[in-house]
Amino acid sequence: MSSSSYRALLRVPGVTPVFAVALVGRLSYGTVSLALVLTVQHRTGSYSAVGAALALFGLTCAALAPVRAGLIDRHSARRVLPVLGLLYGATLLALAVVRDRPALLALAAVAGVFAPPLGPVLRARWSELLGVHGMLERAFSLDAVTEELLYVGGPLLVGLLGGPTGLLLSAALVVTGALGLAALIPAPAPATSSEGARRAPGLGLVPGIGRPVAVAAALGAALGGLSLLLVVAAGARGQSGALAWLEAALAAGSAVGGLAHGAVHWRRPVAARLTLTAAGLAGLLAVAGCALWAGGLVALAVGIALTGLFVSPTLATAYVLADQRTAPEHRTKAGSWVNTAFNAGSALGLAATGPLAGHLPATACFGLVAAPLLLVALTPRTRGRARGAAPRPEPVGTPEPARVGA
The missing domain is CATH 1.20.1250.20 (MFS general substrate transporter like domains)
Incomplete structure (x- = not known):
């Protein structure tokens, strides 16, 4: 399939x-x-x-x-x-x-x-x-x-x-x-004066994309913190060479999860799936900390691979939701905001995890790193849409066309 x-x-x-x-x-x-x-x-x-x-x-x-x-x-x-x-x-x-x-x-x-x-x-x-x-x-x-x-x-x-x-x-x-x-x-079609006004650049957040941006930021923070925790966990056990395998487990899980996510015919709305994938990732990240405590680095690698299954699906779903809630003339900026939020969250998560890892056991830090993402994921959703955007209903699946014409 x-x-x-x-x-x-x-x-x-x-x-x-x-x-x-x-x-x-x-x-x-x-x-x-x-x-x-x-x-x-x-x-x-x-x-x-x-x-x-x-x-x-x-x-x-x-x-x-x-x-x-x-x-x-x-x-x-x-x-x-x-x-x-x-x-x-x-x-x-x-x-x-x-x-x-x-x-x-x-x-x-x-x-x-x-x-x-x-x-x-x-x-x-x-x-x-x-x-x-x-x-x-x-x-x-x-x-x-x-x-x-x-x-x-x-x-x-x-x-x-x-x-x-x-x-x-x-x-x-x-x-x-x-x-x-x-x-x-x-080549772009000539824009009217009103269209030109709607296309003004600037730093403001595109209306309607607050939730995917928030989830992307929290996801970045979780993964930024995780990258440091993997270093700490491997170093504390005198197996710094295992760091490459831990990172590979995360990347492999993300690749498998992303490809599987894109191949499925989804019926649940995009906004609901963003909640599920983000909450699932946060939960598995916390469980990975328990795996480290119970079974060491091998168990951690398994937990990290399972966590990775939700990384690409969560980020992809955030991009899709932002695209759905954005007027066509702001699509590039909306996608850029999701990407910027993810990168900024990653830097903040990395910075915040350093002091935590210096005072708390690494196993406990996994749960603390996952907490913001779980909180954002479970915050009650509000529907948003860019001003001037035509209604764009969420698709209930990804139908396979028999043949695509020109």
């Missing part, structure tokens, strides 16, 4: 080209962080400089993501993506050659300013192509799994190439992806 369902998805006209081109560009985000770490550490010999460079890059990248997405919604990806891609690529090239510490830090901040939102653009385009076919959730599940694999494979590639070469590769990938994706986006 899974293979045939994803084959049907990729046979829809226009879906595979934008997916393939975006995949090339998004691999850059899997390679750039480690490349930046290795480059700055080699040039400065300072781990404080490494931390500062990563923080500046992450801060500007996350804080300005809604603005970049808003510009694309207003002026179209066809016009904005090439500019962002070329400026971002040029900044990475500069990072690969400069040696002065202040210049490295300044360029790291500038790179984050121009990082092109390839994922949100891909999901917005898929929404246009797939919404009428009832296959959008399947597409977003595939997207979540792919993103997981990019962030696993990217660092492995940079480890073989080294820091500066990794930055050059990141630049080449993102420029190729941005220019290619822009070329596949149709």
